Amino acid sequence: MSPTIKDIAKELGISYSSVSRALNGKKGVSEETRLDIEKMARRLGYQPNDLARGLVNKISKTIGVIIPDITNPFFSEMVKGIIEASKKENYDIFLCVSNWDAAREDSYIKTLRKKQVDGIIVKPARDESTGIYKDLHLPLVVLESWPKVENASAISLNNVRGGYIAVRHLINSGYKNIGFLAGKEESLSSMERKQGWRMALEEAGMPELEKNVIYTTFSIEGGYEATRELLEKNPEIDGIFAANDVIALGALQYLGEKNIKVPDTIGLIGFDNISYSRLPQIMLTTVNQPVYEMGTIAFETIVDRIQKGPDAPNKSIVLEPELIIRTTTRGETNEKN
Amino acid sequence: MSPTIKDIAKELGISYSSVSRALNGKKGVSEETRLDIEKMARRLGYQPNDLARGLVNKISKTIGVIIPDITNPFFSEMVKGIIEASKKENYDIFLCVSNWDAAREDSYIKTLRKKQVDGIIVKPARDESTGIYKDLHLPLVVLESWPKVENASAISLNNVRGGYIAVRHLINSGYKNIGFLAGKEESLSSMERKQGWRMALEEAGMPELEKNVIYTTFSIEGGYEATRELLEKNPEIDGIFAANDVIALGALQYLGEKNIKVPDTIGLIGFDNISYSRLPQIMLTTVNQPVYEMGTIAFETIVDRIQKGPDAPNKSIVLEPELIIRTTTRGETNEKN
DNA sequence: ATGAAAGCGCTAACAT
């Protein structure tokens, strides 16, 4: 067993409350005994037991984070932002990966409650808040635009606008039949981007047919299959808007294999601007999200909520997307990279 | 405050030990009261407090995992394997990201000890075991070939062989001056791959010059800069072995920008076989590691150690690498993909 | 400055 404060106290022949005081830098211990205690703690390799500490303090100094997919560089960048910010405030992060599975997400919420985290940051796998969030009596930051949940702060991207500028770029570049590779139907972000897609098409007087929307998983494989399906259903397609870059990468793979020229025959635009999208061999036109910042902002927001208590008003922060034109669409590049 | 078993007991007018028994499915409660208790627990939205539970049980049912970089798909795939395996055994995972920083790694070890995890799986950022691992009285699985640490199990790849087959492939394909883009000098895996590089060169009677080795960070940017440096130091270079695929991607970016033909002018091989390396636009020749399996094996190994107790012998499992020939080196592809 | 004691939420041994 690991040594406890009792072991230190016994070794030194003093009471263990003094040890607790000394180790927590509280007043009420002479400089001399404090030094003795610290030395002994080091000698014994003492580490405080956070379970016991959390039990009495009622705070665990840890934040739970739930993301849908760890292999998507978009989310891992975001987590990086969260972690860096947490270091500064001396918090630990308990990271959970839902795999875009709402049931698993719910189960993680329970896990985090059991672990007594001080707050939760979640990128939901589903399109709207269920009961589990409504009466979660815990500071909550949702990485989604959830107006329905009033007990949570929300950090989101203007996805509708993102979809709109993406598709408008496609239209301006001369593409006529533009399909949308949606992610999972339950994903709110994806549906918001679809809304932007529709808006841009309507504005241009182009029909927005439901058959031009393919739902798939947020994976390279999903994008590959969805592209095949889209082109089979509608061979007229000459423009593709993918709900995220990973899906776009799958589309690129399919188009490459079928020797379909990009951007000449078909134009392709993604979403997220993940690091791989700017490789010279890829040069994917896409929509940027300030992802690292979203992570740090999410963390700062949750800490703010924890410190201010449950009465403080919830914030809703909406960040703006940015069009990144590379070489999978016609028209000149807007970045020097 | 969240409800406790005492609240349930009070509500029902019974003792809280009965509640504990019922909720843990232990015998000693009538079917009737058990049902009452379960109903009340649901009504109150009761969630057990894992801190209190862990405090008395002395097990937390959680495993700490430390990886160097979450944005590298290699590690995120590995974590995925660990998580999936942990679900089956009903363990939670506490994930930490060291950022290839040994000091941060040490600090996470302490954090995990404080959190009372039942075991630790670590991919170390440094090349050998320091004291912190030697007297960690906790089941430990190291994702590295650490023969020096006898109190840990090790899951590793035969990196020397991996480096050897990579460079031999380069040599067989006719490249004459082969450089190595190493990762951080403290990374054991990277150094083992370097050893393989040297072996292959020696065998072929080629000089293995230290000036052909560039140390860098395991990132696209690192690979980009290192390639520039390598070609500046030695313009003769016509073959590049990168310590991992992410570095190779950076190399590819540099070579692309400089209009250096791959694989004609320079041949490039990576290591890891991350998902992005097989995109048709990339088609990176590389060395495969069975990464998902490494994750699941690591988890199974740690659970095994936890169950068998400290006296059980430690395992050392070495997996074999596999050459994946794509189009960044001359010679025909060996995969149908 | 130091010690004794209560209590955080829970499990388990021991009564009844």
Added chain:
DNA sequence: ATGTTAGCGCTTTCAT
């Protein structure tokens, strides 16, 4: 079957 009690490691109040 049910209740009582001690104790896990710690912080904190209250005495001294």
